[in-house]
Amino acid sequence: MWNIWRSELRMTVRQRSYYSFLILWVAVLSLLFLLQNSAPSLTGYTNMTGTVANIALYIIPLFMLIIGSFSIANEIENGQWRLLCTYPLFTLSYVIGKIGGQFTAQWIVFTFSFGISMAISLVIGGGFSMKWLWAIYLFSVTLLFIFLVIGVCIGSFVKTRWQALSISVMLWFFLIMIWPTALIGILGSVPYTWIAPLMNALLFVNPAELIRVAFVISLDAGSVFGQAYDSLLSYLETSLSILIYILYFICFLSVSFLFSMGMLEWRKRR
Amino acid sequence: MSQLKYMLLILVLVLLLPGETDAATLQSKIERAVPGETIEISEGIYEENLVITKPITLKGQGKVLIRSCEEQPAITIKGEHVSLEQIQVEYCGEGKEATAISISGSKHQLTDFEIETKRYGIRLDGASEVNIQDGLITGQRKGNGIDLWESSHNTIQNMKITRMQDGIYLEQSHQNTLRQNHIQGSRYGMHLMFADDNVLEKNIAQYNMTGTMLMRVNRVQVVGNDFSYNRDNVNAQGLLIYFVENSRIAENSLTGNRVGIYMETSEDNLMTNNKVMDNFIGVQFTKANNNQLTRNTFVGNVNEAQAIESSNNEVSHNYWDASAKLDLKGKGESILPFVADPYFLTLTADVPEFQLFFQSPGVLLLQKMLKSPADQVLTDEAPLMETTMEVERTETSASALWAMSVGMIIVSTSLFIVGRKRV
Secondary structure, eight states: OHHHHHHHHHHHHHSHHHHHHHHHHHHHHHHHHHHHHHSSOSSSOOHHHHHHHHHHHHHHHHHHHHHHHHHHHHHHHTTHHHHHHTSOOOHHHHHHHHHHHHHHHHHHHHHHHHHHHHHHHHHHTOOOOHHHHHHHHHHHHHHHHHHHHHHHHHHTTOSSHHHHHHHHHHHHIIIIISHHHHHHHHHTTSOHHHHHHHHHHHHHHOHHHHHHHHHHHHTTOGGGGOGGGHHHHHHHTSTHHHHHHHHHHHHHHHHHHHHHHHHHHHHHHO | OHHHHHHHHHHHHHHTOHHHHHHHSHHHHHHHOOTTOEEEEOSEEEOOOEEEOSSOEEEEOSSEEEEEOSSSOSEEEOSBOOEEESOEEEEOOOSTTOEEEEEEEESOEEESOEEEESSEEEEEEEEESOEEESOEEEOOSSSOSEEEESOBSOEEESOEEESOSEEEEEESOOSOEEESOEEESSSEEEEEESOOSOEEESOEEESSSEEEEEESOBSOEEESOEEEOOOSSTTOEEEEEESOBSOEEESOEEESOSEEEEEESOBSOEEESOEEESOSEEEEEESOBSOEEESOEEESOSEEEEEESOOSOEEESOEETTSOOOOSSSSSBOSSOEEEOOHHHHHHTTOGGGGGGTTOTTHHHHHHHTOOOGGGOEEESSOBSSOSSOOOOOOOOHHHHHHHHHHHHHHHHHHHHHHHSOO
16 A cells, blocks of 8 residues: 555656646635735635635646546556556555555645745735634645545546546536536425425535535634524534544545445456 | 510510611611712612602612512602612512613713613603613513613613613604613614614624614614624614614624614615625615615625615715725726625525525526526625725734745655655
């Protein structure tokens, strides 16, 4: 597992495209910091904070899905996967190694860019609240991780990189862009009393939504979701919330690990 | 033997002599006092109902508690120039009109007192130039904290009122000043009915059903108040304005309410320099005409504004954090008009659960689908580039931020170098 992890990390950080991510994140994050800086209030959750979170939600999941799915699809296309199959390698360690290595690499470049962008904004003369910065940072890193895992899941069953790309974009479009519209459409056809429990349940189905809601709550603005969520929010606002998030995280990881492992095993046998 | 019986009888009679106890009651002291006298009440619990009709001062020494459960008020004040200081009242009369302190007449002074009541706290009936300040009123939501009926030119300030029906209620009462009072946990913080020319200044009304309600009043000044977190009821709002004319609502802070300012059937009012933050709806107009909404700051509201059947309102030069801003002329105002489209109201009207999608990335698509009817949008022709007032802005010191930034760079760089190494 550690070998896969290390080689994945080494391969990724040595790629030229890796450095283009550095430029991308620095550009995007500096822009977001500038935006936030022009907002009048840094304390609460404002429209600007919402915009900043939205831009992160647009760009991070898309890239992470593509990177995650490509990292496996690539090896399948160029035959490295076949080669690896001849080694006595447990599939789960392959999956974990892939995710771990890729996440470490992406985390490094994101953290580095975050630091650089912060420095740039500070030089320009911006002021921030530490709490806000940490909220944005953790929000982005969680998105990074969750969508890398989903990307690897996609990679485990596609045949080509082209397929990986199209499925990634499709999933991104569904989970990020059209999620509210789709839900409103679907929930319009169920009995009224089902809507509330279904909305609560579906919140946990889409990790992007859950992370976004957790981010808003972490900035003490849970009330923007209205009274319908008072009971849910009262759970998520207490220290119990950590437990819920950890539990969710474990469930999410086990499901995705099992899925990608199963897919790869099935593929090995063919 | 019979002599002994006689002596015992006399002894008992002497001990039970009523004159002795009667002289000790507060009421008897009040009866005996000459106008202008100050009666100092020693510490203790007094179970009486007091009636004060002449200009005297009652001053408590230490903890003085007057307790009564009778139908009549614990303290009745009439005439002129009565002063009450450092007195606590515990009143448990349950009648519909039962009140702890009843005041009529003029120029009375109540300071530094505490009232715990089952019904009303203080009722002013036809009173004028009364000064009520630095007091505490706690109730059970069954009566008003301070109730003014046909009482004018009174001043109520620095009161702390909790759990009443209406914190301060004014009806047919004019030219009163309500200043720096703090009201919470009540139905309405301040409630004005048919009351003109009153001044509401620097009061705080939080966590009530509605912060303040103005109904059928004219020329009221509502300045520098804080009406916040009034949201626990489906009809909750920070400030409710109904049938109000020629009033000025300025420099108030309205945060975290269901509706910040709700205005219905009102004309010629000015709303300026208010801070409207984090409400479900910032301002809502219904049949409100010829009002002026200018130089206010709107930040973080789910729906900025809604206007139904309202016309000729002058909406300009407000700061909207949701507006796209472009200043071409350097005048501090944007050339792009801001249209406050309450599409979220349309979405959540039937299914409140959909509010979870507030500022969700996919909502831009929805926004186009859910365009509000044209008669519900409010347009600011010249939105401001900057806020009109200081909005709270906590900044962490630059050194801590630099430390965080440098720390991130160092950690990631070292991991990068480790990661690049050949094994």
